[in-house]
Amino acid sequence: MDTSVALVQAYLHVNGYFTVAEYPVLEAYRGDHARTVTDIDILAFRFAGAGHDVIRGRGRRALGERVTDPILQCPADRPDMIIGEVKEGAARFNDAMRDPVVLQIALVRFGCCPSDHAEDLVQQLLARRHVVAPTGHSIRMVAFGDVQANHPEPAGTTVPMRHVVQFLQRYLRTHWNVLRHAQIRDPAFGVLALIEKWGVDAARGAPVEKPDVRRAHGDVRVQGKS
Secondary structure, three states: OOHHHHHHHHHHHHOOOEEEEEEEEEEEEOOOEEEEEEEEEEEEEEOOOOOOEEEEOOEEEEOOOOOOOHHHOOOOOOOEEEEEEEEEEEOOOOOHHHOHHHHHHHHHHOOOOOHHHHHHHHHHHHHHOEEEOOOOOEEEEEEEEEOOOOOOOOOOEEEOHHHHHHHHHHHHHHOHHHHOOOOOOOHHHHHHHHHHHHHHHHHOOOOOOOOEEEEEOOEEEEEOOO
């Protein structure tokens, strides 16, 4: 998985979304042949009121507030579906992401609307970057990437990648007393947690053991604790 996509996936997980990353859109030909037209970087769905709870005694308690990052502009009163484009550079939507057929496939992937409603919903989505489905949940196009002065910001919600990383770092620091005991399997979030672990140890004044540097056969070898 692309590193930027992995960071966005971790960010959306923390905000209560279920995700499908790098979903391939295929075009079929005669003779059982097919090709990949594009990959949709992120498809995400969040139920209203989703949050993170932990077990405490015989009950449970919330890990933080049941609110999402304000910049994400997630509606609080209804489920929310995101079709996301992720860029290391300037935030924008590729031509394929503006293709009505590609977006219809994205909607059908989650079964969020009947297939005969998808075409009309996509036309509204392309015009406004957000729409409310007949079932009552919102569908939004969100661009993740840099916001640069010389590049026009795409219509709809835009989340800078720098903000994604900073949000995850703040989340780790705020809840470190709990998260430091967790086995984090998410690769991107796990790397940030490891960095936070090293930083917390340094902040507590833990002594840093200097490695022994010894020369052997003309080479420099570093010995220390692994």
